[in-house]
Amino acid sequence: MPSYGGPIDIRDISLHDLLWEKLREHGDETAIVDISGEERPITYSEILDMSRKCAAYLQSAGIKKGDFVSICSSKAIEYTIAMIGILGAGAIVAPCNPSYRKNEILQQFTISRPRAVFVDEEAVVTTESVKTSAPFLEMIFVIGRSTSYPTLDHIIMNGNPEDMKKVDVDPENDLAIVPHSSGTTGLPKCVMMTHRNYVSMVSRLFSASGKVPEVLLHDRPIYHAGGFAVILANLVGRCKVIRKNVFEIDNVLMDIEKYKVTMIYFVPSTLMEMVNAENTEKYDLSSLKRFYCGGATVAPDVIQRMIKKYGVEFTAGYGMTECLSVYRNVVPEDETSEIIRGKIQLGVEVKITDVKTGEECKIGSVGEIRIRSAQVMKGYLRNPSANAVAFDDGGWFKTGDLGFVDIQNRLAIIGRMKEIINYKTMQVSPAELESVIVRHAKVADVGVVGIPDAICGEVQRALVVPKDSSLTAEDIHKIVNENLTEYKHLRGGVKFVSFIPKSPTGKIQRELLKTM
Structure with missing residues (x-):
């Protein structure tokens, strides 16, 4: 029998309508403080107003339901406004790494075929070069300054929400975002994620936690699936996000003290910097409550060192672009197992199958992890051959990862089958x-x-x-x-x-x- 994390109610609502609803509820509280350069705060109400103006402008420019619009930016506030604006206009967000070279962007754009792109002013020249080889790319919008193209500031100044047309969205089938992923094999692909996929993720995160942290320090790339998903979840969950683009340990410790940070999302590399940080007694870190880590497995002894050093609750997570979060586990202070095991998320089914036969394994036996839930992608965009490999006949997504489910219905990750x-x-x-x-x-x-x-x-x-x-x-x-x-x-x-x-x-x- 497949393992199940338990039922969850998922609202029948588009992602942008959910976000606008929550932004309206949270009002004039601070949503994001960008500290990558000069400190820049923005409230929920301001994001609501600006994103609605962005949506109205895009519609007036001819963007319609089903169009793809890319964002090539590392600026969290602007990225968030553009992302919600694109969704509100009825279009599909196609995130792109702003540091990509021409050929890398073309490889991605050839799949998503965006009609328009929001791009940081530093990357305009590269984008212009891409446009010469991408006839489908009609419009360039600049995040920053430009005398050649409309800027995001211009869009916000000239968009009129009263002119915005309500777009009918089928949350279960209509695409919201197509993040970039290498999949299980081969060249990078665009992952088709629906409105329901992300509404499910947000619903599950806050149903599962039962509590919302007050201040989150966030340094993951905003164009990465994990980066913008954290922003989306915390906009809904009413968590102030302190955003920085670079993790430098001394500055991080100062930021924790200055902004009274309660929670940090780590990847293993930044987690190790935090574990090995010296002179932490120089800073007031008493506000810290929880650390989360995902992206790769972390050695249990490292986790225990972190718990002891900072006196925090530590949660390990497992997920991927194609199926979002699969498990989260609060690691006990006395955990001695060499393998971290996690509670399967609400609404998620997990099946372990024999690598050779595909038959379901017994409890405790290692096999390929397969996932079925409302969070699993619709498939890879314009790639039927990859989709045929990614799903089995029962609609289970084949992660390419090895693991097992124990007698307590906890999932353990052993290793990876895939080449990525x-x-x-x-x-x-x-x-x-x-x-x-x-x-x-x-x-x-x-x-x-x-x-x-x-x-x-x-x-x-x-x-x-x-x-x-x-x-x-x-x-x-x-x-x-x-x-x-x-x-x-x-x-x-x-x-x-x-x-x-x-x-x-x-x-x-x-x-x-x-x-x-």
Whole structure:
């Protein structure tokens, strides 16, 4: 029998209507304080007003239901206004990493085909270059200053909510956001998430917790699925978000003291910095109540050190872009198990299947984790072949992760079947790196693997078969660095080999590759 986290009521409402309802309720309280540069606070009422003006302007510009509109920005306040505005106009949000190079953006835009894009002023030149190869991209809106394109400030100043037309939304079937993910294999994909997917996530988060933290310190990339999901959830949950783009431990400790932070979302790399922080007694950290960590597994001894050092409640989480959060677990202070186990979230079904046969495993047996819930994606956009692999005949999403459910109905994560490399919280596709490296005239073949790293979880290593003996590791680093964004770089180095092990069907045998 599949394991079940229990029932949950999910409202039949669009994501933007839910957000507008909560923004209206929370009124003039501070919603977000952006401290990435000069301190900038914004209230719930201001986000409500500005996002409605943005929605009205987009409709007047011709944006209609079903259109895709991308956001390439790292600015949390502006991102939030644009995101809710796009949804309110009836369109679909297509997040994009603002540090991407032209080819990376094109790869994503070719799938989502956005009619318009909101872009940071620093990335306008790259976006203009993309536009020359993307005939579907009609409009550029700039977050910041511009004399060539409408800015977000201009949009807010000129949008009239009274002219906004109500858009009929089918929450269960209409898309809201298509975040970028590498999926289980292959090149990056756009994940089709409906309004119901995100309404379910928000409903479950606050039903499960039973309490809402007061002040959250948030540094995860806003364009990442985990970054904007945290913003959405806390807008609904009435939690003040202290937003910064860079995690620097001394500044973080000062921010905790200054803003009376009660909760922090960590990834393992920033968690380790917090554990190893020195001179913490210099700061007043008494406001801290809870730490959350996701993105990769964390060693139990690290968790215990964190609990003892800061006197906080620690929650470990497991989820992914395609199915949002699957479990959360408050780790006991005396936890000694080498494997962290989590309570399955409300509304989530989990089934463990034999890796070879696909048959359901017994309690306690390790197999592939499969998920079914209102949070699971509709599928990958314009990619029927990937969808055929991602779901089984019963509609269960195949995570590619290994785990088991114990007798107490708790889910444990053991490892990963899939090839995707998890660098910090970012997913890196080996196929994408390989497609860049193999372009080099002196490369005969290449395979990319993730190797364990204590801080980052995994880092990328390229094993290269040279055509020419003059090929150097620097040559490989150069072509990668010039074509791919920073987190995809080869921190695990370059190794030259005589061949790349492959199966009879031509698939790279990565486990063998890791031993070379």
